[in-house]
């Protein structure tokens with residue numbers, strides 16, 4: 001975590017204290033607080049403080065294990081399999097990306113599968129750590145049902161993000177980190193609460209008819225990006241992070257907000273590798289690649305062709321200097337959780 005301003009540091013300490021109160025050790029509490037603060041700083045509010053109460057509720061209901069006995073099984077110098085023992089997802093993911101980096105530095109490639117984990121927030125947060133160590137990375141996680149497989153009337157896939165990161169030869173990393181749904185579920189929840197419409201083409205009602213009514217969309221299904229292509233990508237992520245790792249899959253990951261009947265048993269897959277495996281001048285080549293694309297003639301209204309991750313990096317740097325704004329309902333959560 002980069003150095004944050006004093007007010008943010010105070011907030012970070014408060015979150016650590018809360019996680020400590022709920023039984024996490026100091027190291028696990030700091031890892032989790034850093035991930036939440038980072039989400040706020042990159043503007044991914046749906047993965048930041050708004051989730052703190054949910055994590056604490058899940059610990060209280062014993063469906064997140066605050067004192068996990070995480071096991072790392074070495075399969076080869078490059079490959080490891082982590083059983084997270086239903087730790088908070090941040091802790092499992094932190095361990096996994098560190099191991100993936102270590103293995104790639106040693107052998108050229110690191111491949112880490114994680115099972116029995118929970119929601120870990122933003123894939124890009126872990127990708128950045130590998131890219132900072134000059135590695136290319138691909139990261140997958142599955143998530144609770146939100147999106148209907150192409151042709152189905154029922155949600156089964158999660159918003160299953162796909163993440164790819166690479167060094168760029170400049171200080172701004174290339175991080176493509178995208179969910180496979182047309183719109184994120186948080187936005188639909190907010191629209192339903194405020195009686196607002198949602199855009200066309202993002203959801204179907206429970207009868208399978210397209211709808212712009214947020215409440216009907218919540219009872220129905222969300223649509224994947226690009227029809228059957230997005231559905232295929234979601235399916236791929238479910239296979240890579242669920243079937244392959246030993247984690248839950250095929251719609252069995254529980255919703256962290258609504259389902260306390262057991263742990264989520266989410267799976268993640270982390271792949272990292274060196275940039276110089278096949279060419280010696282990767283930095284020159286990636287710079288040339290990006291520059292050629294950036295120099296293309298632009299459509300009206302576009303000042304700069306940006307690569308994935310550029311906008312988030314700018315937002316993060318800007319927000320680092322500012323105070324994190326906390327919504328009133330979250331302030332209340334913080335107070336209750338603290339005392």
Ligand SMILES: NC(=O)c1ccc[n+]([C@@H]2O[C@H](COP(=O)([O-])OP(=O)(O)OC[C@H]3O[C@@H](n4cnc5c(N)ncnc54)[C@H](O)[C@@H]3O)[C@@H](O)[C@H]2O)c1
Pocket residue numbers: 044047119120121122123124141142143158159160161163175176177178179180184306307308309310311312
């Ligand atoms: N853990 C989970 O279960 C889970 C599930 C879903 C999503 N997420 C996380 O939520 C976050 C948000 O996902 P999202 O799909 O809403 O992301 P998004 O739509 O904000 O961005 C998707 C990608 O597009 C890039 N991008 C955005 N505007 C761009 C532009 N003008 N030009 C070029 N590139 C541009 C972004 O840098 C990003 O890489 C991600 O970090 C993801 O990992 C987590």
